[in-house]
Amino acid sequence: MAFRTFLSALGVNAPTAETTVENPDVRPGEELRCRTVVKGGGAAVRVDRFALELVTRVEAREPSDTGWSNPGVVDVSALDEGFVLEAGQTLDFTTTFAVPWEMPLTHALGMPLKGARTAVRTVLEIDRAVDRGDFDEVRVHALPAQDVFFQAYLDLGFRFDEAEVKDYVCTGGENQTLRYCQELEFWFPPEYRRESQLETLFIARHDSLDLITGSKGPYPFRYADLDRESWTAWLDEHLRSLWFRG
Known part of the structure; x- marks a missing residue:
């Protein structure tokens, strides 16, 4: 979806900037490609800053x-x-962005995650007038290994609630490099007899990810060893050993 930014402080003949994200569906580790067309208005101006922000x-x-x-x-x-x-x-x-491996997800199993949003923002500054109010949405899909764990939670009776991005280093995030971490919140199945939520974090890398459940972890999993059945069995045993009341 393309969008247009008008620097209203400069009048109706102000310059415009229109950015198009060429591949708005990406996964962590991929490249995000953007094209911006900047058009002059009724008079020459000096652009002090032009930037795209992920x-x-x-x-x-x-x-x-x-x-x-x-x-x-x-x-x-x-x-x-x-x-x-x-x-x-x-x-x-x-412009090309290298999407970080730890980029917060907006979609898992092809479905949008409540509370999650990512976008490319265009910033144009002219004569101290800054326009940074428009965004071009991007859909960040889960890696295959993240989808496997997400599906495992659902298969084990957990119900996804929402995703929250926090501005801090998460507990257990020894391998965290991004300043933000995303918590995926799941409701426990009825047999656990818990009314609280379980927070799960993925700290992804090029060859593996760390799984953090609540304050437990990190537990490393290599993509080359991806096995839905065994990973689901491990998660079931792990969660029951820590939180099942029976």
């Missing part, structure tokens, strides 16, 4: 699931210097 919804910063008032910036692609945009001039920029 952002995520951080639970503590936003007032609602639909809020984008203060998103967490995961990565920034910016020009080294400002430039002069002539009246009526058109400039075309191509």
Whole structure:
């Protein structure tokens, strides 16, 4: 979905910036490709800063699931210097983001995760007027190993509630490199006799991931060893040993 930014502070003949995300469906570890067309307005202006930012919804910063008032910036692609945009001039920029392995997910098993949002934000600053209010949504799908564990929870009777991104180093996250961590919250099955939720975290890398359940872990799993049946059996035994009341 393309969007258009108008710097209203500069009047109706202000420059515009239109960004298109060429591949809005990605997985951690892949590249996100963007194209921005900047068009000059009625007079030449100096663009002091032009940047694209890969952002995520951080639970503590936003007032609602639909809020984008203060998103967490995961990565920034910016020009080294400002430039002069002539009246009526058109400039075309191509930007590529390397999606971090620990990027918060917006989808698992092909389904959207409640509370999760990621986007590319365009920032254009001209004469101290900054427009950073428009976002182009991106869908970050789970890695195969993450999908296997997500499905295992469902097969074991757990019910997904929502995803929350926190702005801190998570407990047990010895391998965490991103400043944000995403908690996937599941309701326990009735037989556990628990009314609370279980928080699960994935700290992914290029060849493996760490699974953290509640405050327990990290438990490493290699992608090359992916086995849905054995991983589901391990998770069942692990969760019952820690939280089952019977």
